[in-house]
Amino acid sequence: MRYAFNFRDIWAQWPSIAEGIGVTLMLTAVTMVAGLVIGALGAAGRVYGRSWLRTPLAAYVEVVRNTPLLVQLFIIFFGLPSLGVRLDAVAAALIALSVNLGAYTTEIIRAGLEAVPRSQIEAGYSLGLSGTQVFRHVVLVPAIRIVYPALTSQFVLMMLATSIVSQISAPDLFHIASIIQSRTFRDFEIYAVIAMVYLALALILKLLFAATAQIAFARR
Amino acid sequence: MSLVELHDVVKRFGANTVLDRVSLTVQPGEIIAIIGRSGSGKSTMLRCINGLESIQGGRIVFDGETVNDPATNLRKLRQRVGIVFQSYNLFPHLSVERNITLAPRVVKGIERDAARDLAARALARVGLADKIDAYPDQLSGGQQQRVAIARSLAMQPQLMLFDEITSALDPELTGEVLKVLEQVAKEGMTMMLVTHEIGFARRVATRLIFMHSGRIWEEGLAGDVLAKPRTPELATFLDAVLH
Amino acid sequence: MIREFSLVDIYYLLLAARWTLALTGLAFLGGSLVGLLIAVLRVSPVAPLRALGAGYISIVQGIPLLAWLFVLFFGLPILAGVRVSPWIAAMVAFSIYAGAFLGDIWRGCLQAIPRQQWEAGASLGLSFADQLRYIIVPQAVRVAIPPTVGFLVQLIKNTSLAAVIGFVELTREGQLTNSTTYRPFTVYIVVAAIYFALCFPLTQWSRSLERTFRVSR
Numbered sequence: 001m002r003y004a005f006n007f008r009d010i011w012a013q014w015p016s017i018a019e020g021i022g023v024t025l026m027l028t029a030v031t032m033v034a035g036l037v038i039g040a041l042g043a044a045g046r047v048y049g050r051s052w053l054r055t056p057l058a059a060y061v062e063v064v065r066n067t068p069l070l071v072q073l074f075i076i077f078f079g080l081p082s083l084g085v086r087l088d089a090v091a092a093a094l095i096a097l098s099v100n101l102g103a104y105t106t107e108i109i110r111a112g113l114e115a116v117p118r119s120q121i122e123a124g125y126s127l128g129l130s131g132t133q134v135f136r137h138v139v140l141v142p143a144i145r146i147v148y149p150a151l152t153s154q155f156v157l158m159m160l161a162t163s164i165v166s167q168i169s170a171p172d173l174f175h176i177a178s179i180i181q182s183r184t185f186r187d188f189e190i191y192a193v194i195a196m197v198y199l200a201l202a203l204i205l206k207l208l209f210a211a212t213a214q215i216a217f218a219r220r
Numbered sequence: 221m222s223l224v225e226l227h228d229v230v231k232r233f234g235a236n237t238v239l240d241r242v243s244l245t246v247q248p249g250e251i252i253a254i255i256g257r258s259g260s261g262k263s264t265m266l267r268c269i270n271g272l273e274s275i276q277g278g279r280i281v282f283d284g285e286t287v288n289d290p291a292t293n294l295r296k297l298r299q300r301v302g303i304v305f306q307s308y309n310l311f312p313h314l315s316v317e318r319n320i321t322l323a324p325r326v327v328k329g330i331e332r333d334a335a336r337d338l339a340a341r342a343l344a345r346v347g348l349a350d351k352i353d354a355y356p357d358q359l360s361g362g363q364q365q366r367v368a369i370a371r372s373l374a375m376q377p378q379l380m381l382f383d384e385i386t387s388a389l390d391p392e393l394t395g396e397v398l399k400v401l402e403q404v405a406k407e408g409m410t411m412m413l414v415t416h417e418i419g420f421a422r423r424v425a426t427r428l429i430f431m432h433s434g435r436i437w438e439e440g441l442a443g444d445v446l447a448k449p450r451t452p453e454l455a456t457f458l459d460a461v462l463h
Numbered sequence: 464m465i466r467e468f469s470l471v472d473i474y475y476l477l478l479a480a481r482w483t484l485a486l487t488g489l490a491f492l493g494g495s496l497v498g499l500l501i502a503v504l505r506v507s508p509v510a511p512l513r514a515l516g517a518g519y520i521s522i523v524q525g526i527p528l529l530a531w532l533f534v535l536f537f538g539l540p541i542l543a544g545v546r547v548s549p550w551i552a553a554m555v556a557f558s559i560y561a562g563a564f565l566g567d568i569w570r571g572c573l574q575a576i577p578r579q580q581w582e583a584g585a586s587l588g589l590s591f592a593d594q595l596r597y598i599i600v601p602q603a604v605r606v607a608i609p610p611t612v613g614f615l616v617q618l619i620k621n622t623s624l625a626a627v628i629g630f631v632e633l634t635r636e637g638q639l640t641n642s643t644t645y646r647p648f649t650v651y652i653v654v655a656a657i658y659f660a661l662c663f664p665l666t667q668w669s670r671s672l673e674r675t676f677r678v679s680r
Contacts, residue, residue: 066616066662067655068623070634075655078641079648123309126270127323127375128299137322142313163527167627174529187537195530202525 009184010193020176021197027093027172028159028205034098035158039105044135046106047113057106064103070164072096077168093165093172101158108150112143145217152209156202163198173197223248223283223379223410224269230277231264231434238264240434241278248378251405252412253421253442256431257457262414265431266381269412270294270301283378299327302372303381306388308364310356310371316343317352320371328375342370346400362393366400373404380404382413418461422446430454468644473653479636480657486622486632490557491615497562502569508591516566523563528624531556536628549630557621564614572607573599609673616662616669623658633657 042060045053064072076099077092087095116139124134144151166175177194181187224246231239238261246252254262267273268280271287271294280287282297311319320342321335330338336352343349346366356364365385372380382401386394398420405411405424415421421428421442428442432453438445449455504516523531536552576599584594626635637654641647 062663062666063655063659066620066666067658068620068634070623070626071637071651071655071658074634074637075648075651079651082646082648119305119307119309120311122272123305123311126272126298126301126303127371128295128327129323130295130327133326137326138311142311145313160525160527163529164624166529174527177533188534188541191530191533191537195526195534198527198530199522199525 005189006186007189007193009186010180010189013180013184013190016176016180017173017193017197020171020173021201023090023171024159024162024173024201027090027097027162027165027170028155030094031097031101031158031162032155034094035101035105035155038098038102039109040140042102042106043109043113046110048131048135061103061106064100065107069096069100069161070167072100073164073168089165089168089170092168093162093170097158097162097165100161101154104154105151108147108154109143111150112145112147113139115146116142148209148213148217152206155209156205159205160198160202221284222246223250224412225281226265226269226278227281228278229265229268229275229280231261231268231273231275238434239268239275242434242436243278244429244436246379246410246412248410249408250410250427251425252427252429253425254412254414254429254431255416255418255421255457255461256437260431261434262431263383266303266383266412266414269379269381270298270303272303295327299323299375300378301381302375302377302379303383304365304368304372304385306384308356308361308368308385308388310364310368312356314355315352316348316354316356316359316367319356319367320374323371323375338374339370342374343367345373345403346370347396360393361389362396365389365393365397369397369400369404378410380409380411382411382415384414384416386415386417416461418446418458430457432457465645466643468640468646468649472640472644472650476633476636476640476650476653476657479631480633480661482630482632483619483622483658484661486553486557486625486630487615487618489554490561490618490622493554493558494561494565494618497558498565498569501562501566502573503595505566505570506573506595516570520563520567523559524567528556528560528621529627531560532624532628535559549625549628552628553622553625553630557618557625560621561614561618564617565611568610568614569603569607572603572610575606576602605676609669609676612665612669612672616665619662619665620658 042057046057046061049057073092073096076096077087077089080087080092120138120142121134124138129137162172163174165172166178169175173194177190180190184190222245224244226242226244228241228243229239230237230241238259240261242261242265254265256262264273268275269282269287271292275288278288282301285292285297287294287297310316311322314322317336317339320339321330321332324330324338325332325335340349340352343352346369348363348366348370351359351363351367356367359367368385385401386397389397394417398417401411401413401420402424413421413425425442428440428445429436430438430445430449430453438449438451438454445454446458449458501516501519504512505520507513507516532552535556536547536549539547539552539555580598580602581594584598589597622632623634625632626638629635631639633654637650641650644650
């Protein structure tokens, strides 16, 4: 039986696809910012904090990194309501994605902090800077520069992982795909197209990060 | 009143006693050169004066304040004690200007333009006014070290500590750094230098200290001590270093 | 009819974890074959082959695993002309996906072996294949063990996505249990705990392997 590929029906759905892209990008952007903040704080806590801070942070990192994102998502979206916390799909998605990314960024930034030579830190203190000032001006920027490739790789992975929120019917690109599937019955074509769209998004994101590196780390 | 006083200072790293009851007094305006073999405690002594290292015994007093007292505000103290390290420790992600203006702006609250002027003047003192917008990796070792000196001078300290600042430099770059040190000395700064540059010490220092096994072994006017070593240890050391 | 969540459910969840491990094992096997090929392509002296390997990695890593699952689930039947079970679709998808990541990791390990080793082999007259087989790969394998074990953890977590195409592993069993007991929080916490029990020991092992390796170097 010859299967007649029909992509025309898919192109006709372009507006819906665009909406899906929008939601995916929004989820990615918000998660990235949240992930960065959690990561910077978490890393600082793990490197400079006392044990009452370091232990819970270590537990957070280990639990999140050793359990699947899908299950974390289900716990937040399906599980929390039975504890009285009712969230809509997008809110649950953002929380799950941010908490997940935060565990990875904490570890990545922590490696960066530990890579800054001790002598730099001593020089900072010797000039009369306080601990917070040394962290902000002497340690943080070089640390992020060191781990920039690892950090941005994680961000790209996260953008692709947002597809998972389709499983709680958040209206992201992947969810739109299943809607279009039920409209057009072109199973293979729609997912092939969506796969290509993700590939393009990943490429654009990588280029954006490369450009940002040029600008942010440029000589001023 | 003396600027720095060390009273029977004891410093241990684990089981190793690095400073063994060191006592010393430094008056304002003095240039103290400290020489000795590696491991004799010279660098450690400097690092104790600005609180980078803690001590296990004795007292260190700077301008009336006890450095090793836990109640002392080390941040405030370090604004008045400058230190330049062997490995310059310039901040690689900041330009020369920002390396120098960081502390004045962030610690003293000086405005950006005023801070830039401060940096320009500090750089002029070390002969690098034209490098104000360069980055550390664009400079030679000697230039980086001079920037490091300018960075410390910009905080207008009462005391400058120099921890073997020419040891990591190629020989031909050492001269430019020593010239700067002479200039700073002429301007009346109180300085304590750990150095291997014996000739420089003889020319510039008001007092020379030879350390051995964590103690001050010999002390006196630079010319006298170097010309007439009273102990075999100093004689052996000078022999090794000058030949 | 709603049932109470009880020890029996935990038992069934643990049984379902077997399928998680089975899928992980098969995916690792399939992924290893692909990964080996990709790694060799990436270090080949022939530029077009290197580009092929790089292209494969970029494309596979640039598409979400979910998309791979669906594309193959709907696409394989078209290719093969027959209906494809979730097993086969999952297997192929995970092998393709894991192959890209393992290939990239192993490429890194091969490249970690200093140039001089290759040159020594070449000077002895060994072909590229022989150099790889007798000199480079044996050394690279040691370097590769920690990150590969680390990737196994990723694989175990990734198998949860097979639930989406109907494959009954641990996560799907969790969904089914939830639909009869209506205790989502308890059910998914237990599911997470089982995954943690599977993954955490591997994570720790990978770390200790890395430490041992670093010390012996």
